Amino acid sequence: MRWHAGFNSVPMTDATLVRQVLQGDTAAFTLLVDRHAAACTRFAMRMLGNREDAEDATQESFLRAYRSLARYEERQAFRTWLFQILVNRCRTAAVRRQRRQRMFLVDDNAVASASVRPLADSTELRAELQRAIGRLDPEQREAFLLKHVEQLSYDEMAEATGVSVSALKMRVKRACDRLQWLLRENGEGEVSDVGT
């Protein structure tokens, strides 16, 4: 990856950037943010179903990563370590939203439409996909997104989620089966609301 032709550049790994931050160059953290923010926001959005919650979860994840940066070990990919934090933040956000939803009288349609605010360039397909994703069990959704969207290896997924590889494989398979069914049936069938 070349940045500036004149600088005889050598690509700087995430681990090197972390080291720089820990040695006092806190501005190097900006580069880590810029490298990973898009992927984190994407995962959180698909996981939580709306941009606001996704941005909050991603923001909290980066702040926690920054504060606990000294605990990052280079044997692990930084991305995996960051996703470990993000997965936890998303789980917490989902639980919080569940608690809120029980406090108010809502019907599923309103929840679905309030939380799936389409992006400016959203297509019909994307909206349908998001609805289908939202109807997976959270555990399956999480595993599916990590495997097929964020493309972590099963070992990395195990580190990020704390779940065994075999259990993860089962969840991914179930997620794929259910998605296939949901999309074929055009979203009809049993409802599992976004927050469960």
Place this chain on the structure above:
Amino acid sequence: MSEPDDPRWLSEISDELREEVPVRAAWRSRLLDDVARSRRPALGDTYDDRIDDTGAAIAEATPRRRRIVLTPIASVAAALLFAALGAGVTYVALSGRNANTLAPIASASRDSATRTTTTLVSTQTPADRETVRFALSAPNASRVALVGSFNEWNPIATPLVRDPATGTWMVSLRLPPGRHVYAFVVDGDVTADPAAPRAADDDFGSANSVVLVTGNAS
């Protein structure tokens, strides 16, 4: 990219879901501001339970959350609220940048963090600094100052003091180890130190001088 043995429908939806999500500039600014205000991490940090708890506490206490009411009728109003909120954050970030008030925060909070968290291991303890004496013979000058990489080239930060007997101007500074570039400002004129090695770059007209501080390891 999708794996080759994934069924086609799976590859298609994975590719679709993998579509890049734009990161909002306002969100990014807010995050970087929060980072700048945070306690700086350093090697030697021991695990601090309060960090995680603080993180959780901040999340729970965010006022915005408590005010959102998800009812069927209010969902449209909620969307409007979110839009206005986004605009509000952008307003603060933009006005801050225009007024240059956000720029000093990064270094200021670093400074305050360094002062208050003395338990952190820092890469440069005061003991590493060496006292360096700068001297210039300028008996007819009325003002002499030192400018350089160690005082951000600020001509009012480090004035020299004149020894009336010899007409020599002097100042002592504690400098960290490394290579420092500097010059004297004599009654407004910038001049290199005649007794020191020269720096080769004269990008801005005149040459500077170099002082090397070796530190403990030498």
Place this chain on the structure above:
Amino acid sequence: MIARMPSAISTRIGMVSLIVALVLGLATSATHASAQEQPDRTLPAQLSAGTRATLERLIDSARVAGLPVDPLYSKVREGVFRSADEARVVAAVQRLGRDLGDARSALGDSARTEEIAAGANALRAGVRPADLSKLRDSRGRRGDHPLTVALVVLADLATRGVPPAMAAASVNELVARNVSDGSLMSFRQNVERDLVGGRSAASALDARTKSMIDEMERRRP
């Protein structure tokens, strides 16, 4: 605009403004030290937003390439101090960035920050990258000893009119013989004195190198 916003938002902005005010208060009290605790890694407000953006990009590139960024920030501040026009500041930073990269390539990845900075300066003075590499290889027994002093001496001599290749050859010979940093600085001083006295570069270098080597031979047990 603030007055028309729902209270949730104005409270939020209020909180942010309070934090800004508190931290700015800390900022003013923090700037009174004459030699900063830590180098200032912000760009001066006097520069236009466009120039600052360009400089941020340049410095970011250098940072990502693993190059020391403090010399770049210092270069900016020097330019502002000298009232240089913004295009010139940008050009200077660009040039220094390139020199830092070339110096790091020539001196190797394990080169220290100050070696890279001093090496960049030597390159700027006209020394060739190959000569920097030769210096690195000449360290021999003291393979760990920083080349910073040697590089500073080299840049200085080249700046004072000694042909860079000639200066490099002399310094290289002294480094190969493990001359101490203090002796290197004396060497520089003596050559300078000779040059000021009207001696030619070639003859000054030759004489002073020889006398330094003789001195070392004499001191050897």
